Amino acid sequence: MEDLLHSIEQKVKPLIGLGKVADYIPALANVDPNQFGIAIYSNDGELYYSGQANTEFSIQSISKVFSLTLAIKHYGDSMWQRVGREPSGNPFNSLVQLEYEAGVPRNPFINAGALVICDMNQSRFASPHYAMREFIRRLANNPELRSDKIVSDSEYEFRSRNASMAYLMKAFGNFENDVETVLHNYFDNCAMRMSCVDLAKAFSFLANRGFCQHTGEQVLSPKETMQVNGLLATSGLYDEAGNFAYRVGLPGKSGVGGGIVAIVPNRFSVCVWSPELNKSGNSLAGMAALEALSESIGWSIF
Numbered sequence: 001m002e003d004l005l006h007s008i009e010q011k012v013k014p015l016i017g018l019g020k021v022a023d024y025i026p027a028l029a030n031v032d033p034n035q036f037g038i039a040i041y042s043n044d045g046e047l048y049y050s051g052q053a054n055t056e057f058s059i060q061s062i063s064k065v066f067s068l069t070l071a072i073k074h075y076g077d078s079m080w081q082r083v084g085r086e087p088s089g090n091p092f093n094s095l096v097q098l099e100y101e102a103g104v105p106r107n108p109f110i111n112a113g114a115l116v117i118c119d120m121n122q123s124r125f126a127s128p129h130y131a132m133r134e135f136i137r138r139l140a141n142n143p144e145l146r147s148d149k150i151v152s153d154s155e156y157e158f159r160s161r162n163a164s165m166a167y168l169m170k171a172f173g174n175f176e177n178d179v180e181t182v183l184h185n186y187f188d189n190c191a192m193r194m195s196c197v198d199l200a201k202a203f204s205f206l207a208n209r210g211f212c213q214h215t216g217e218q219v220l221s222p223k224e225t226m227q228v229n230g231l232l233a234t235s236g237l238y239d240e241a242g243n244f245a246y247r248v249g250l251p252g253k254s255g256v257g258g259g260i261v262a263i264v265p266n267r268f269s270v271c272v273w274s275p276e277l278n279k280s281g282n283s284l285a286g287m288a289a290l291e292a293l294s295e296s297i298g299w300s301i302f
C-alpha cells in the first residue's frame, strides 16, 4: 500500500502550480503551495502514508463533519427540521437559496448549514469549541491538537459573508444564539490544525460502522454512519459533489486548507492534502490523488 501511495504522490505532484491557494482568509494565503501528503488508516489499525502526511494544516470545512456528528449524537432526527439533506449546486459560501428557502440551508456542509449546526451545538454545550476540540483529540488519538488563533481571528475579521448568512437565518427564526458568539466557535473549529495522519485516524469511525477502534467508542450507530456517508457523497464537495462522485466515487469532505478526507466503507479512511485549490475550493492535486487511488484499488461505492 505504501508503494501505491508513493507512486500516487509522484503522479500528482506535477499538478502543483495549476491551482490557487485560498486567499479570501488572508492568514491562509501564506501557506507554501508546494506540499503534498496522503495517509490511509485501515479498519485493522494499519497506517500507511506518503509525502508530508505528518504536517499540520488548517482543516477548515472538514471540521463540519465533526460538528455534524456531535449534533447528531444529541439531536437525532429532530435536527433535520432546521437543515436539509440535499446538494445545493452552489458554491459553499453562497447566500442565494437561503432567502427563497426561508432560512433553511440545503445541507450541513455548505457554510450556512454548518452555522446552523454550530448554533445547535452552542445551545447544548457551555463551551462548544472546547467540546469539539476534545472530541477531535479523542478521535485522532492526539491530545496536542489545537486551533490556530491567527487563522480564526483572520476569519472573524473577514466574516461578512458568513455573518450575513447567520443573521438572515436569525431573521427567519432559524438561529437560537448570539450570532457573533456562534461565529467565533465556528471559526475556531475551522482553524483546527491537523495532519493527514490525524484526519485519517479521526475519520476511521465512518469507515468502520461508527466504531472508533483506538478509543473503543461507538461514535455513531451503523445506521447513522451510513446516513452521514450518504450526505458526504451527495454534498461533501459542494458544487463539485457530482464531479467527485464521477471521478472518485467515495463519500468525501474537503476544506479550503487543501485537505480532502474520503471513506472506503468497511475498509479504510484516507486523507490527502495539497494547498492549491480548483475553482470550487477543493484541492486540485488532492482530487487527482483520490481519483488515482480509487482507480488503483478498483473500488468505489458505486
Ligand code: DON
Binding pocket: 059, 060, 061, 062, 092, 093, 111, 155, 162, 187, 190, 254, 255, 256, 257, 280, 281, 282
Ligand atoms: O467559512 C469559511 O468560508 C471557511 N472557514 C471554511 C470554508 C471551506 O473550507 C470550504 N471548503 N472547501
